[in-house]
Amino acid sequence: MSYKNYPMVSRVVFGRGCFNQLSELLEVKRISDKAPFIFIVDDVFKGNAWITGRIPLAYSDEMVYVSTDEEPKTSQVDELVEKIILTHKDRPSGIIGIGGGSVLDIAKAVSIMLTNKGEAKDYQGWDLVKNPAIYHVGIPTISGTGAEVSRTTVLTGPDKKLGINSDFTPFDQVILDPELIKDVPKQQWFYTGMDCFIHCVESLNGTYLNTFSKSYGEKAYELCKEVFLSDTVDKKLSDEMLMMASWHGGMSIAYSQVGVVHALSYGLSYVLGTKHGIGNCIVFDQLDDFYKEDLKIFREMKTKHGIELPKNICKDLIDEEINTMIDVSLGLEPLWENALGPNWKRKVSRTDLHQLYRRM
Ligand code: NAD
Ligand code: ZN
Numbered sequence: 001m002s003y004k005n006y007p008m009v010s011r012v013v014f015g016r017g018c019f020n021q022l023s024e025l026l027e028v029k030r031i032s033d034k035a036p037f038i039f040i041v042d043d044v045f046k047g048n049a050w051i052t053g054r055i056p057l058a059y060s061d062e063m064v065y066v067s068t069d070e071e072p073k074t075s076q077v078d079e080l081v082e083k084i085i086l087t088h089k090d091r092p093s094g095i096i097g098i099g100g101g102s103v104l105d106i107a108k109a110v111s112i113m114l115t116n117k118g119e120a121k122d123y124q125g126w127d128l129v130k131n132p133a134i135y136h137v138g139i140p141t142i143s144g145t146g147a148e149v150s151r152t153t154v155l156t157g158p159d160k161k162l163g164i165n166s167d168f169t170p171f172d173q174v175i176l177d178p179e180l181i182k183d184v185p186k187q188q189w190f191y192t193g194m195d196c197f198i199h200c201v202e203s204l205n206g207t208y209l210n211t212f213s214k215s216y217g218e219k220a221y222e223l224c225k226e227v228f229l230s231d232t233v234d235k236k237l238s239d240e241m242l243m244m245a246s247w248h249g250g251m252s253i254a255y256s257q258v259g260v261v262h263a264l265s266y267g268l269s270y271v272l273g274t275k276h277g278i279g280n281c282i283v284f285d286q287l288d289d290f291y292k293e294d295l296k297i298f299r300e301m302k303t304k305h306g307i308e309l310p311k312n313i314c315k316d317l318i319d320e321e322i323n324t325m326i327d328v329s330l331g332l333e334p335l336w337e338n339a340l341g342p343n344w345k346r347k348v349s350r351t352d353l354h355q356l357y358r359r360m
Pocket of ligand 1: 042043044068069071072099100101102103105141142143144145146147148150151152153154180181182183184185188191192195276277
C-alpha cells in the first residue's frame with residue numbers, strides 16, 4: 001500500500017483586516033514590471049470601494065471581473081488565459097482570486113493553464129498537469145467550499161463536470177480575512193456553509209475515513225454546529241469560525257472523499273445547472289436512508305434560519321435527462337465507494353437513484 005503525498009497551501013495569513021497586507025505579500029513576488037499581477041474578482045464587488053480600493057494595482061497589473069451567475073467552465077478559463085497571453089508580453093507574476101469557490105477555482109485553473117499547453121478540458125481528471133502553475137493566491141469572500149485549501153478546481157467542460165486534481169492546484173498563498181465574508185446574503189451564507197457541513201458528514205461517515213481526515217472533520221463539524229445552531233456566538237466570531245470550518249472541512253476530504261450528496265448533486269448541476277451549495281442541500285434533504293442522524297441536525301439548522309429549499313426541480317424532466325443525471329452520478333466511483341464501501345454497486349441501483357431524483 002502506498003500513501004498519498006499530499007501538497008498543501010504553502011502560506012496562509014489569518015486575521016480580521018489582513019486583506020490590507022495584500023500589497024506587501026505580493027511585492028516580493030513581482031518578477032518584473034512587465035510581469036503583471038492579474039486579479040480575478042467576483043463582479044459582485046464592482047463599485048465596492050471597500051474591497052476594490054485595497055487591491056494594489058501597479059505597472060501593467062490588471063483587474064478582471066468575472067460573473068458567478070454560472071459555475072466555472074473550461075471554456076471560460078481558456079478565454080481568460082488567451083486574453084492574458086494576448087495582452088501581456090511576459091508571463092504574469094501571479095494570479096489572485098478574490099471571491100467564493102467559483103472565483104477561487106477560476107484563479108487556480110488560469111494559473112495552471114498559463115504554463116500548460118492545450119485546453120482546460122484536457123486536464124480534467126487526476127494528475128494530468130505537467131508543469132507547475134504560476135504563483136497563485138486565494139482570498140475567500142464566502143466560506144464553506146474548502147476551495148481555498150483543496151487540490152482541485154471544479155470545472156464544467158464540454159462532456160463532464162470534473163476537477164483539475166493535481167499537485168500544482170493548491171494555492172501558494174491564502175489570505176483568510178473573516179471581515180470579507182460579513183456581507184454575504186443570508187441564503188447564500190447558509191447554502192455555502194452547508195457545503196462544509198456536508199463535507200464533514202460525508203467524510204466522517206465514509207469508509208475511507210482515517211485519523212487524519214477524522215481530526216479535521218470533527219473539528220469542522222463542531223464549528224458548523226456552533227455557527228448554525230448556537231444562540232450565543234456573535235456574528236464576528238461566527239464568521240471567523242465558519243472560515244476555519246471551511247478550511248478544516250476541506251482538509252478532511254483531502255485525505256478521504258465526499259459521498260452520496262455530492263455524487264447526486266453533480267448530476268443535478270450537470271443537467272440543470274443547479275449551483276453547488278443549494279444543490280447539495282436539495283439532495284441531502286432526501287437522503288434519510290444514508291445520513292439519518294445528521295439530517296436531523298441539518299433540518300434543525302434549516303428551520304432555525306428560515307430556509308425554504310426549492311421543490312420539484314426534477315418534476316418536468318424527461319426520463320432521458322434523469323438518466324443523464326444518473327450516469328454523471330454513478331461515474332463518480334470514488335464517491336460511492338467512500339460512502340458505501342467496495343461493494344457499492346450492489347447497494348445502489350439506477351431505480352433507487354431515479355426515485356430519489358424524482359423526489360427532489
Ligand atoms: P460562489 O463563488 O458561486 O458565490 C456564490 C454567490 O455569493 C455569488 O453570487 C457571489 O457573487 C456571492 N458572493 C461571494 N462573496 C460574497 C460577499 N462577500 N458578499 C456578497 N456576495 C458574495 O459560491 P461558493 O458556494 O463559494 O462556490 C461554489 C463553487 O465552488 C462551485 O462552482 C463548486 O463547484 C466549487 N467548489 C469547489 C471546491 C474545490 O475544492 N475546488 C469544493 C467545493 C465547491
Ligand atoms: Zn462540496
